[in-house]
Amino acid sequence: MTGFLALEDGTVFRGQSVAAEGFAVGEAVFTTAMTGYQEIVTDPSFSDQLVCFTAPMVGNYGVADGRSESATVHARAVVMREARGPAWTDWLHERGIVALTGVDTRSLVLKLRDAGAMRAVAVTGSSSADQAVTVARAQAPMAGRPLATTVSTPVPYIYSDVGRARIAVVDYGCKRSILRRLAGAGAAVTVFPHDVASDELLRYDGVLLSNGPGDPEPLVDAIAVVRELLGRVPILGICLGHQLLGLAAGHATYKLPFGHRGANHPVVDRATSRVLVTAQNHGFAVAPSEAREATHVSLYDGTVEGLAFPSERAHSVQFHPEAGPGPHDAWPLIDRWVEGVAYAEAA
Amino acid sequence: MPRRHDLRSIALIGSGPIVIGQACEFDYAGCQALKVLREDGYRTIVVNSNPATIMTDPGFADRTYLEPLDVEGVADVLARERPDALLPTMGGQTALNLARELAQAGVLADLGVELIGAPLDVIARAEDRELFRDAVQSVGLRVPSSRIVTGIDQLAGLHTPAVVRPAFTLGGHGGGFVEGSEQLRRQVEIGLAESPIHQVLVEESVRGWDEFELEVVRDRNDNVVIVCSIENIDPMGVHTGDSVTVAPQMTLSDYAYQELRDAAAAVVRAVGVECGGSNIQFARNRDTGELRVIEMNPRVSRSSALASKATGYPIAKVAAKLAVGYTLDEIPNDLTGTTPASFEPTLDYVVVKFPRFAFEKFPGADRTLGTQMKSVGEAMGIGRTFLEAFRKAHRSRELDTG
Numbered sequence: 071m072t073g074f075l076a077l078e079d080g081t082v083f084r085g086q087s088v089a090a091e092g093f094a095v096g097e098a099v100f101t102t103a104m105t106g107y108q109e110i111v112t113d114p115s116f117s118d119q120l121v122c123f124t125a126p127m128v129g130n131y132g133v134a135d136g137r138s139e140s141a142t143v144h145a146r147a148v149v150m151r152e153a154r155g156p157a158w159t160d161w162l163h164e165r166g167i168v169a170l171t172g173v174d175t176r177s178l179v180l181k182l183r184d185a186g187a188m189r190a191v192a193v194t195g196s197s198s199a200d201q202a203v204t205v206a207r208a209q210a211p212m213a214g215r216p217l218a219t220t221v222s223t224p225v226p227y228i229y230s231d232v233g234r235a236r237i238a239v240v241d242y243g244c245k246r247s248i249l250r251r252l253a254g255a256g257a258a259v260t261v262f263p264h265d266v267a268s269d270e271l272l273r274y275d276g277v278l279l280s281n282g283p284g285d286p287e288p289l290v291d292a293i294a295v296v297r298e299l300l301g302r303v304p305i306l307g308i309c310l311g312h313q314l315l316g317l318a319a320g321h322a323t324y325k326l327p328f329g330h331r332g333a334n335h336p337v338v339d340r341a342t343s344r345v346l347v348t349a350q351n352h353g354f355a356v357a358p359s360e361a362r363e364a365t366h367v368s369l370y371d372g373t374v375e376g377l378a379f380p381s382e383r384a385h386s387v388q389f390h391p392e393a394g395p396g397p398h399d400a401w402p403l404i405d406r407w408v409e410g411v412a413y414a415e416a417a
Numbered sequence: 418m419p420r421r422h423d424l425r426s427i428a429l430i431g432s433g434p435i436v437i438g439q440a441c442e443f444d445y446a447g448c449q450a451l452k453v454l455r456e457d458g459y460r461t462i463v464v465n466s467n468p469a470t471i472m473t474d475p476g477f478a479d480r481t482y483l484e485p486l487d488v489e490g491v492a493d494v495l496a497r498e499r500p501d502a503l504l505p506t507m508g509g510q511t512a513l514n515l516a517r518e519l520a521q522a523g524v525l526a527d528l529g530v531e532l533i534g535a536p537l538d539v540i541a542r543a544e545d546r547e548l549f550r551d552a553v554q555s556v557g558l559r560v561p562s563s564r565i566v567t568g569i570d571q572l573a574g575l576h577t578p579a580v581v582r583p584a585f586t587l588g589g590h591g592g593g594f595v596e597g598s599e600q601l602r603r604q605v606e607i608g609l610a611e612s613p614i615h616q617v618l619v620e621e622s623v624r625g626w627d628e629f630e631l632e633v634v635r636d637r638n639d640n641v642v643i644v645c646s647i648e649n650i651d652p653m654g655v656h657t658g659d660s661v662t663v664a665p666q667m668t669l670s671d672y673a674y675q676e677l678r679d680a681a682a683a684v685v686r687a688v689g690v691e692c693g694g695s696n697i698q699f700a701r702n703r704d705t706g707e708l709r710v711i712e713m714n715p716r717v718s719r720s721s722a723l724a725s726k727a728t729g730y731p732i733a734k735v736a737a738k739l740a741v742g743y744t745l746d747e748i749p750n751d752l753t754g755t756t757p758a759s760f761e762p763t764l765d766y767v768v769v770k771f772p773r774f775a776f777e778k779f780p781g782a783d784r785t786l787g788t789q790m791k792s793v794g795e796a797m798g799i800g801r802t803f804l805e806a807f808r809k810a811h812r813s814r815e816l817d818t819g
Contacts (some may be wrong), residue, residue, distance in 0.1 A: 102763040106671030124765040126801055131670045151765070152802050176765055176801070333671075334761035338746060345640040345746050345759040369746060369757050395671035397761075398679055 073170045073194040075120065075149055075178070076202035079185065083178050087194035088155065089162035089169035094147035095205060096120045097212045098190035099353065100179045102332030106395020107158070111145040111167070112138040114221040114243030115309065115351050117283035118212075120192050122149040122175055122182070129158030139245040139394060143167050144221065144283070147192035151175045168192045186327040187212070187353060212353060213325045217284025218242035218292070218310060222264035233258030235412035238274035240266060242282030242292070242310050247394030251401065252278065255408035265291060268298035276304040276411035279311025281390065285354055286313035286323050293317045300382045304414065306407045307377075307386025309352055315386040316356040316377055319363070326373070329353040330388075333396035336369040337376070337389055345369065348389035349396025355388065383414075420457055421742035426479075427454055427533070428500040430512035431465025431472055433486045436587070442722030446507045446733035447472040453737050454504075455479075462498045464491050465508075486515055492524045499528060504740055506534035506693055506716035507733060510587050513540055513716050514613070534693045534740040535715045542688045543695075543715045544585060546618045549688070553710045556683040561700070561709050563620030566605055577601055578622040580654075580788055583612035592617070593787045594624060594654055623709055624654035626700040629666055631681040632724040634694045634735055634758075636744040641682045643761050644694075644732060645724035646674065651786070653700045653711075658719060658790035661810075664727040664768040667803065673706065684710055692739035694732045696720045723770055726797060728762035767803045771796050771810035 073087035077098060100122040101110055107128045111121060128150045143165045153159055153171035162169045170192060182188065189209050191202045221243040229239070230253040237257040239249065242264050252259050262270065264282075271277045277299055286293075296318035299305055307315040313323045330350040337346045346366075356374040358367075366376025366387060378385040385407075391400035429450060432443035448471050451461050455478075463478040466486045473481050480498060484490040495503070503525065505516030513535065519525050520537045535543075542548045550560045564575060581604040583591040591611025595601045601619070608617035628649035635641045648667060651660035666674060681697045688695075696718040698711040721732045729752050738748050745759035752762075772792035776784050782791070798809030 103671075104665055104763055105669065105674050109671060124763065126765055126767050127667055127803060130667050134670070137670065137672070179765070332763060334763050336746070336757065336759045343638055343744070343746070345638075345642075345757075347642060347759075347761055369759060393671075393675065396675070398675055 071194055072196065073168070073192065074199065074202070075170060075173065075190055075192045076199055076206055077181070078189040078203065078206045080203050081181060082199045083173050085149070085170035085173035087169070088153045088159040088171045089148070090166045091194045092168055093191055093193040093197070093202070093205075094120060094168040095191050095209050096146040097187050097353075098122065098178075098182060099187045099329055099331060100124055100175075100182055101351070102334060103349070103395055104333070106333070108133050108137045109139050109395040111143050111148060112140050113245055113351060114140050114144045115281050115283045116145040117217050117221050117243065118215075119145055120147040120149060120190050121145040122173075122178055123151070124175060124179055127152045127154055129154035132157035133161045139247060149173050149175065149178065149192065168194060182328050187329060213285050214288055215284045216288040218264050218282035218289060221283060223261055224263060226260060226262045226266070229253060229259040229261055231258055235275045235408050235415055236260070237276045237278055237408065237411070238262055238271045239278045239280055240264060240271070240292075240311070242280050244280035244282070245390075245392060245394060247392035248278070248280060248308060251392045251404045252408060255405040256412065257408045266295070268295045271295070271299060272303055274303065275415045276306065276407070279305065279307040279314055279386070281309030281311065281351070283310070285325070286310055286317055289314065300379070300384055303383075304411050305384035305386070308392070309388060309390060312377065312386035312388045313354055313356055315384060316374065319377070319379060321359060321374070321377070322357045323354050324357055326353055326355050330368070330370070335389065337366050338369055339366055339376070341365060346389070346399045347397045348400055349393050350389045352388060419742065419747070424459065424501040424531075424741065426460035426462065426498065426500040427502045427504055427741070428462040428464065428495060428498065428530070429478070429504045430486065430491065430508045430515055431463060431467060431470060432508040432511045433466045435467065435469070442719055443507060443509045443717065444470040444472055445722060446717040448477060449731060449733040450504065450507045450737035451477050453734050454741065457741065459741070462494065462500055464494050486511055488515070488518050488522055488524065491515060491519060492522070495524065495528050495530055500530060502531045502533045504534050504737065505532065506736060506740070509716070509718070514585055516540065534736065535690065539689045539715050543713050546584065549713070552687040553684060556687045558680055558683065558708065558710050561621040561623050561711070563618050566617050566619055567609070567615060569602065569606055569609070572598070572602060572605065575601065575619050578624065579619050580622055581605055581608050582618045582620065582788070583608035584616040584618065585613050586611050590789060592789055594622065623700040624652070626653040626702050626709070628653045628657065628660070629677055629699045629701060630657065630720050631677060631697050631699070632694065632721050632732065633681050633685050633697060634732065634739065634745065635685050635690055635692065636739050637692045637742065638744045639686070640745045640759055641685060642745060642759055643678050643681060644730045645728050645762065646677070647720060647724065654788065655786045656788055656790040657698065659772050659786050659792045661772070662723070662770045663803070664724065665764055667767070676708065677701070680708060680710065684713055688713060688715065690715045692742075694721055694736040723797065727768035728764065730762050766799055766801050767806040769798045769803070769806040769810040771798070771814055773814045
């Protein structure tokens with residue numbers, strides 16, 4: 071069956087459908103990661119997005135249970151140059167995901183890079199392209215959408231109950247890799263919904279603000295909670311958590327034109343001049359800043375990739391130290407944080 | 418860190434004659450290096466015995482010497498030109514071996530010439546099997562279990578199937594896969610004769626395992642970047658030069674690939690390549706996930722030439738800049754013009770390399786592919802899909818009539 075992707079500017083990219091029938095509405099974005107397709111589509115940060123892979127072939131090594139970053143597929147649709155099945159395409163089909171293969175992803179990516187991420191619709195079958203474009207334009211833009219509230223856990227749960235430090239994770243759309251790395255670093259991990267009160271969190275040795283989808287700015291309650299936590303408990307922010315910490319500390323966030331999504335983003339650690347090759351997945355960012363607390367900077371566009379407030383015992387990174395998928399260069403960041411929290415508790 | 422100002426002139430050793438196992442890729446690497454060193458204001462001297470190379474064309478270096486690539490010849494040039502440094506990583510194994518010999522003969526110390534790109538201890542750790550094994554094991558990785566043999570009387574207790582690898586030879590010359598004690602004995606005899614230091618390695622066979630290569634660059638700030646992954650369609654047991662290879666790797670999950678990436682960075686650090694490019698080969702068992710580090714070249718290699726062409730990342734150029742003190746974040750990325758060289762290329766296409774054989778020219782030759790390279794050339798295909806790239810490479814060998 072044929073299918074197509076219609077962008078809000080009226081451009082249509084045609085391909086073949088390889089998974090579920092129907093249509094999917096969302097923001098068209100691209101990722102340059104060459105491996106980790108299963109991790110990517112199950113990452114809650116891809117909520118309400120149609121993910122285009124720049125990788126030439128997707129699906130070669132099948133699927134496996136342990137690789138998913140959450141219980142469900144969060145990407146609304148998957149757009150590929152060449153999908154390889156049947157394991158991968160069957161897996162998408164069973165989960166009701168619209169997936170297109172044979173799409174000229176290079177042109178699509180160049181378009182998104184020039185014009186920015188766009189509202190779009192992925193459609194299977196022979197619907198009208200004009201109608202699809204109208205539907206694409208009818209959806210709300212990503213800026214201003216508090217999506218984290220839609221993917222957070224409804225109730226608190228314990229991920230691992232023994233450890234040298236008791237860590238509370240605020241789930242704005244948390245990836246399993248973060249929980250796995252925390253537990254691996256020796257933390258006892260409890261996960262809380264996005265609207266948890268600060269009193270609850272202050273009972274822990276450290277608070278991790280997770281990654282998540284959407285715009286950080288409308289999450290005013292979450293930002294207020296982070297402000298209440300500042301200086302009272304050690305904080306580590308990752309991705310959306312980094313943006314929330316930035317907003318709580320008075321920095322501004324803005325929507326990047328086409329985002330940072332991939333596994334090859336160079337980030338310089340200002341203190342050491344060392345370059346980390348990082349996994350990234352964000353459409354919003356903390357605005358460039360010369361302030362001392364901006365510890366990490368993107369070598370691509372100067373956006374703030376890390377913040378540190380030593381006197382408040384809070385720091386954050388925009389990239390994904392937990393990888394999943396991506397390089398492990400920044401793994402030690404989580405280990406060192408847990409170690410520091412445990413050390414402070416013991417002292 | 419800016420470039421080094423304590424160096425004024427730099428000599429570069431070419432790779433000598435074009436033979437099976439090393440070809441014009443080193444000429445390309447040398448030209449790139451000479452170009453950037455000159456741009457940076459260094460006086461350049463090139464020594465190569467092969468006048469059919471581009472690097473020896475007038476205008477590529479300040480001084481060009483067509484001299485035999487042996488200790489005597491190059492020592493003579495160094496004595497006359499008195500360069501501050503010698504860059505041996507662009508001329509393949511020939512140049513690296515020669516640099517080692519020059520250092521060991523005391524020539525470099527006498528003339529006050531510094532080895533840049535790959536210091537003597539790094540060359541030793543990468544080339545000497547025992548030192549390499551120790552370095553690899555020090556970071557928790559494994560090489561195939563093995564024993565060094567320096568005489569035909571030391572074969573007792575060795576098991577086959579095994580691989581015989583002579584030390585310091587080009588393209589695995591004199592080595593091979595052996596089955597049975599008689600074959601082992603014969604191959605060791607050949608290998609000992611071929612090796613300039615009369616040393617061969619008899620190692621655990623990983624024949625049939627998947628073979629991967631990673632191209633790595635590292636700077637003096639310890640920034641490590643993986644330029645490209647290459648997957649061999651022909652498994653371990655067939656020389657990479659004779660394998661059909663694919664870049665980027667297409668069959669490993671993210672976790673398995675990141676394991677390779679971590680291992681490559683760890684090996685580069687353990688061997689101690691401080692500034693330059695390296696190529697690291699791995700064998701991986703698809704069923705068990707077991708990993709063995711097969712070898713590492715602390716220099717521009719045949720695979721770096723492929724990786725350069727495949728990704729557009731100018732490895733030789735970057736390696737030359739790293740050798741004179743730049744760090745990766747200071748070198749502009751030629752592809753984008755706005756970002757630094759400290760990034761890992763990501764591809765939206767597939768690259769396939771196909772070997773070109775010419776057995777018709779060697780009627781007596783054994784056509785069985787093994788650990789010794791037998792192809793005489795290669796063709797590369799680039800396509801948006803694997804099939805497209807594979808077919809382009811296959812056709813480009815120009816073997817079919819009409």
